[in-house]
Amino acid sequence: MPLGERAGDKSESRYCGVETDFNDDMPHVLAFNLASGGFDFVVATLMDPAYRPSLVKKDSLSSGVLPFASSDLVLSPSQWSSHVVGKISSWIDLDSEDETQRMDSETTLKQEIAWASHLSLQACLLPAPKGTSCANYGRCVNQILQNLNNMQLWLRIPLVKSDDDSMGANSDTLVDSWETWNSFRLLCEHHSQLSVALDILSTLPSANSLVRWFGEPVRAAIINTDSFLTNARGYPCLSKRHQKLIASFFNHSIQIILSGRSVHPKASMDPVASHNHSAVDLERHPLRPYLDYVAYLYQRMDPIPEQERFELGYRDFLQSPLQPLMDNLEAQTYETFEKDTVKYIQYQRAVSKALLDRVPDEQASVITTVLMVVGAGRGPLVRASLQAAEETGRKLKVYAVEKNPNAVVTLNSLIRLEGWENTVTIVSSDMRHWNAPEMADILVSELLGSFGDNELSPECLDGAQRFLKPDGISIPSSYTSFLQPVTASKLHNDVKAHKDVVHFETAYVVKLHNVARLAPSQPVFTFAHPKPSDKESNQRYVKLQFVIPNDTGSAMVHGFAGYFDATLYEDVHLGIEPSTATPNMFSWFAIFFPLRTPICVDPGSTLEVHFWRCCGSTKVWYEWCVTSPSSSPIHNSNGRSYWVGL
Amino acid sequence: MPLGERAGDKSESRYCGVETDFNDDMPHVLAFNLASGGFDFVVATLMDPAYRPSLVKKDSLSSGVLPFASSDLVLSPSQWSSHVVGKISSWIDLDSEDETQRMDSETTLKQEIAWASHLSLQACLLPAPKGTSCANYGRCVNQILQNLNNMQLWLRIPLVKSDDDSMGANSDTLVDSWETWNSFRLLCEHHSQLSVALDILSTLPSANSLVRWFGEPVRAAIINTDSFLTNARGYPCLSKRHQKLIASFFNHSIQIILSGRSVHPKASMDPVASHNHSAVDLERHPLRPYLDYVAYLYQRMDPIPEQERFELGYRDFLQSPLQPLMDNLEAQTYETFEKDTVKYIQYQRAVSKALLDRVPDEQASVITTVLMVVGAGRGPLVRASLQAAEETGRKLKVYAVEKNPNAVVTLNSLIRLEGWENTVTIVSSDMRHWNAPEMADILVSELLGSFGDNELSPECLDGAQRFLKPDGISIPSSYTSFLQPVTASKLHNDVKAHKDVVHFETAYVVKLHNVARLAPSQPVFTFAHPKPSDKESNQRYVKLQFVIPNDTGSAMVHGFAGYFDATLYEDVHLGIEPSTATPNMFSWFAIFFPLRTPICVDPGSTLEVHFWRCCGSTKVWYEWCVTSPSSSPIHNSNGRSYWVGL
Structure with missing residues (x-):
């Protein structure tokens, strides 16, 4: 049964498995571990551990029947596929110096995978490579992957990394299992059916090195009973660092698997606990206290906030950025963005401050400020501006410039509905070509993409600047893009699935989740408005140097996560750069620039x-x-x- | 005019160029350097070196006419394309810290390339990158390459590499221009239109580091007059190492370009030389003595040997390996291979030695040795075997086994023609399926590919071993494949041109020429015949470690060159591994295994x-x-x- 109910959580990590020994009686294995033990699935050895192909061959009397655990008929197909992960014989060593051992390993591996495929198991657990060299193992698994059904292969990897940097690079012994x-x-x-099962040991490597794994395709974390501590009552528990790691696993859809023998006899035999159990439970599962503890960790997590719940479906899903200049947005898109109240509150604050700065209290009733919303859409910035005027007691004349004729329809009815006819003038035109009847004091726009300038805000505002007074204010007054290198194997594989170069040279809007951020983000391109000089180009070039922390270990960079931060006016900002992101704003996901290799x-x-940032006559890229x-x-x-x- | 006539040499390296200063009078530049100076082409600055786009813009009175040297009409189209290489302004620096300089450089580079394209020049010489960083230069040239006509871009690179290894990796200063x-x-x-023009300086880096360049697309070598020494007569000459390098350039179709001012005034003004010249020569070219010396180096080279001349057309040309087992060879293929007398002499020597070992002199007239040629083709090994019998005075009975029915026709007529009917029995059968009427003393075969076992000699001889006596002899008795890492940019580009993975995972037969061998070759797979055990697999696995010499510097590995060496019998061998290759044998080129990246x-x-080496039921790979x-x-x-x- 699942570890618990956590509001909003539909991920795989609700299910907990247990690693079992070879047992010919699979129905019993399932009954004992699932029905009685409370686990959701077993990681079961498929073949008699004594089997060696080279020994069988010598005995020509053998029937040729391979020594698998049970026949396929002892469980129903759905039991096999929902409740059993196949465990490949742990003795295999395809990179052994001994050729017989190598050949036996290859034969057995292929036989076991074929059997698991026959059973339609969802996954098989491959034993960890025995040494630092794994080329022959890799070659054999790669051959298998070329013709595999939907089964996943989980490569078991112990979570170890020596902190001793001094011997790192030159040492022959493995210091980092990554x-x-x-x-x-x-x-x-990067085969998409090859993933990782991490063996969690009693000591954990540095926090920075752990981060790497959240950009890798980790499907399971195996916790040996040895890694548990003992609490005051004699029950198993985990260290604070382990607890934090397990919580991260839960948040990244990584399933927990318990392994080993009980080392907390008191807890396992607890008479009070067994007293309350029914007959079928008499044979109490020795790992039950460990499972209970894991379930406790799961259950005490905070529920998933509503906004995040809404975004769950977008996690690590590649979207093409909008082209709002070339294309007209659809009603649904406006609908979504207009719900982002946080964003409009920031705009209102910025306009208020600008109005107060521009018009002293004593002239509030005399001076009418001309404010132009360029890219007014269906009107949310018009509303925010009018609210700012009301809040500050300033008189405002608003031009709402919008190029999308469909949005103008909505805008028009909004103005009638709100009775703004005397204050707001609708201009159905592209701001780059409009001949304004007067000059603006304040230009308000929201033309920003996830990477700041990527929806061509600079080019649009260049066009609008013609009708901004020389001392006029642009809101935003500037914006800067940011980048940081990330491990993102899921995104890499999704881009690779297109099998062309084009998709590797495209930026994507993504709700980043299964991603490791390898260094703090750095500023990239900044645009300020109004522009100091008309002639200033919108082309940009920057060279960035990211230093990978020493304790991270080596890591794979699949591309770059991009963000922006905008200064609306003075200290009022808006942005998604992780360290300074505006809380509870959902209009922008990050952007992802992939690397081909x-x-x-x-x-x-x-x-x-x-x-x-390059500019041509018809496009920017x-x-x-x-x-x-x-x-x-x-x-x-x-x-x-x-x-x-x- | 060409540097000279060298028998068999039709390569570009016969032509020598000269680097010239900016001169508005192109007809004069050509007349002076070609007609009078004796050069074949000029490397001419295309644009006034004083030009800077940023300065032009400020002067709004300018006509907008770019300050190129002459108009396109001053030379005929064929003069432009045959005799002028465009020299891009040497002041450009796209990675300057100064933005104006960077912008000016980009604009000028694009204008000059556009002009050179307009003139249909064959090549342009790009100035060397100014610092260690060249990303913006690379980005701009890459943009140009995407839309370039057939023009080549020669990136100028000074031939320098510091020998100071200690500071190499950690130093910020460039130590290796490679x-x-x-x-x-x-x-x-790896754009195929981007190549290298090496600047040859007075000191040369280590021999190992020079080798790398012969795997790179070097098109020209520019020798400054400063790099010349002075001989006893006051004339320019080059050091021994320089001479050797120039000879290698000639052999790799790399053109020489002379550059700089005369620093041998005596030679340049030589009254004796000028005395014999006609009126048009009165203005003697100051670099004429240097050109004469280069021509002397060219002319004193040995002519190209006949066999190499025959192979010129195959140099660095990718061929698919034969599939002689699956396919039947064509008559033309037999024709070519049968001409390789060296190979058959080696076989005759091997058979002779085997006959002498097997039949003592005193029994020579009594014992008849049964020799089977498996894969007899049109009969050359039958002939070699009979000649060995004659030479040693041994009695021979020959079975000629051949699976190709077309070759059997020729074989049959050969036997009648030669009157071998009583000695030779033709067997039209695949050796793997033939039921031999008696057992063989000696099995002779030549089933070897460039990589030894790659035409499935092991599998064929496994089949033939059934009818070899337990103490019988196989000729060859063993063969070993060899590999070494190579730089081979030409081959890489030719494979890449197919734009698929398949071609990057295919081995090719190639006459390797424009290739740098980065480490000595190492043995890979060995097969011995007869096999000690019937059950021994033909699968193989090997891990090789090549150490790149310290003084090579960094290098690019595009793939691996493969060879074989076969022991025919005892000390008689046959092979193409470079250090032990059988001289004057032409049946095999090397094999090339590419790397995808x-x-x-x-x-x-x-x-x-x-x-x-993997074996399936229908194929080996x-x-x-x-x-x-x-x-x-x-x-x-x-x-x-x-x-x-x-």
Whole structure:
């Protein structure tokens, strides 16, 4: 049964599994661990651990029947697929120096995977590579992956990383199991059916190194009973750091699997607990106290906030950025964005401050401020501006400029409905071509994309600046884009699935979740309005250097997460850059710039990245590349793959 | 005029160019340097070096006419394209810290390339990157390359590499100009129109580091007059190392370009030389003595040997390996291979030795040795075997087994023609399925591919071994494949041109020429015949570690060159492994295994490579990968792209 009910949580991590020994009686294994033990699934050894193909061959009397646990008929197909994860024989070692051992391992691995496929299991757990070298193991698994049904292969990886940096690079012994995983998945080309099951040990590596795994396809975390501590009552519990890690697993749809023998005999035999159980429970499961503890950790988590619940379906899902200049937005899009009250409160605050600065109290009743909302849409910024005028007691004349004739219809009815006819003038025109009848004191716009300038706010406001007074105010007064390198294997695989270069040279809007942020974000391009000089180009070029923390270990960079922060007016800002993000605002997800070939970075090394904003006569586009630790191709040359139309 | 006539040489390197200053009078530039100076082409500055776009803009009175040298009409189209290489303004610096300088550079570069395209020049010389960073330069050139006509862009790179290894990796200053080139071409994705013009300085880096360049697309070598020494007569000459390098350039179709001012005034003014010249020559070209010296170096080279001349057309040309087991060879193919007398002499020597070992002199007239040629083709090995019998005075009975019915026709007429009917029995059958009427003393075969076992000699001889006496002899008795990492940008680009993964997972037969061998070759797979045990598998797995010499510098590995060496009998061998290759044998070119993504290796680092020979029921294939310095994908998983049919 699930670990508990957590409002909003429909993820896999509600289900907890248990690793079992080889047992020929699968129905009993299921009854004992599921019905009686309370687990949701078992990780069961499929084949007699004594089996070795090379020994069978010598005995020519053998029937040729492979020593699997039970026949397929002992469980129903749905029991096999819902409740059993196949555990591949842990003795196999495809990179052994001993050729017989190597051959036996390859044969057995292939036989067991074939059996698991026959049973339609959802996943198999592959034993951890035995040494630092895993090329032959990788080659064999890669062969299997080429012809596999929907089954997932979970490669078991112990969660270890030595903190001893001094011996790191030159040492022959493995200090960071992430390296093994990385080598293995590179050999298998990031195959989407290859994922990780982390073995959680009693000591955990540094927090920075743990972060990496949340950008990797981790499906399960195996906790051995040895890793549990004992509380005052003699019951198992986990260290604070372990607890925090488990909570992160829950939040990343990573399933917990318990493993090992009970090392808390008192808890396992608890007479009080067993007293209350029915007959079928008499054979109390020795790992029940551990499961109860994991369930306790699950149940005490906060419920998922409403906004996040709404966004669950968007997590790590690639969306094409809007092209609001070239295309006209749809009603549904306006509807969604207009609900973001936080954003409009910030705009109202900014307009209020600007009005107070521009018109002294004593002239409030004399001076009428001309405010133009450029890109008025269906009117939310008009409303925010009027509310600011009311709040500050300033007189306002508003022009609402909007190029989308469909939005203008709504805007028009809003104005009649609210009785704003005397204050607000609708202008159905592209701000870049409108001939304004007078000059504006304040220009209000919201033309920002996830990466700030990526919806061409600079180009639009260049056009609007013609009718802003020389001392006029633009809200926003400036905005800056930000970037940071991320591990994002899910996004990488989704981009790769398109099998072309175009998708690797496109930026995507994404609710980032299964992502590891490898270094703090850095500012990229800044645009200020009004522009100091008319002639200033909107082209930009920046070189960024990200330093990978020493204790992170090596990591894979699949691309860059992008954000923006906008200064609306003076200290009123709006943005999604993680360290300064405006709380509870949902209009923007992050943007993701992929790398065609992921780049592995060493601890303490510098990742050097170049970004360009290029402007042509009909379009604006970005180009990007990496030049250190090694040079990537220039992405999106001439905007061949991705551009924003003017 | 060409540097000279060298028998067999039709390459570009016969033509020598000269770098000239900006001159508005192009007809004069051509007349002076070509007609009078004896050069074949000029590398001419296209635009007034004083031009800066940012300065022009300020002067609004300007006509907007760009200050190019002459109009397109002053030369004929064929003069422009045959005799002028465009030299891009050397002041441009796209990675300058100064934005105006950067913008001016980009504008000028694009204007000059556009002008050169308009003139249909064959090539433009791009100035060397100014610093260690060249990302913006690379981005701009990459943009240009996306829309370029057939013009080549030669990136000027000074041939420098510091020998100071201690400061190499950590130093901020550039110690190896190859790194700049490598970064630049990675940014431009190995674009086939981007190549190198090397600036040859007075001191040369280590021999190992020079070798790298012969795997790169070097089109020209620019020698400044400063790099010349002075001989006893006061004339310019070059150091021995320079001479050797120039000879290599000639052999790799790299054109020489002379540059600079005369620093040998005596030679340039030589009254004796000028005395013999006609009126048009009165204005003697100051670089004429340098050109004469280069021509002397060219003329004194040995003519190209006949065999090499025949192979010129095959240089660096990718061929699919034969599938002689699945397909039947054509007459033309037999014709070519049968001409390789060296090969058959080696076979005759091997058979002779085997006959002498097997039949003592005193029994020579008594014992008849049964020799079977398996894969007899049109009969050359039958002939070699009979000649060995004659030479040694041994009695021979020959079975000639051949699966190709078309070859059997020729074989049959050969036997009648030669009167071998009593000695030779033709067997028209696949050796794997033939039921031999008696057992053989000696099994002679030549089923080897460029990589030894790649035409399935092991599988064929497994089948033939059934009718070899237990103490019988197989000729060859064993064969081993070899591999070494190579830089081979030409091959990489040719494979890449197919735009699919399949071609990157295929081995090719190639006459390797424009290739840098980065480490000595190492043995890969060995097969011995007769097999010690029937059950021994023909699957193989090997892990190789190549150490890149410290003084090579960093280098790019585009793939692996493969060879074989076969022991025919005792000390008689046959092979193409470079260090032990049988001289004057032409039946086999090397084999080339590409890497999907070229891997950059650091000096002194270890390149770890894995090769597998995999056997299925209908095919045999190789898989390969790199695991150090970083892991590549497994190539050719399950033989999905390249395999040899059984």
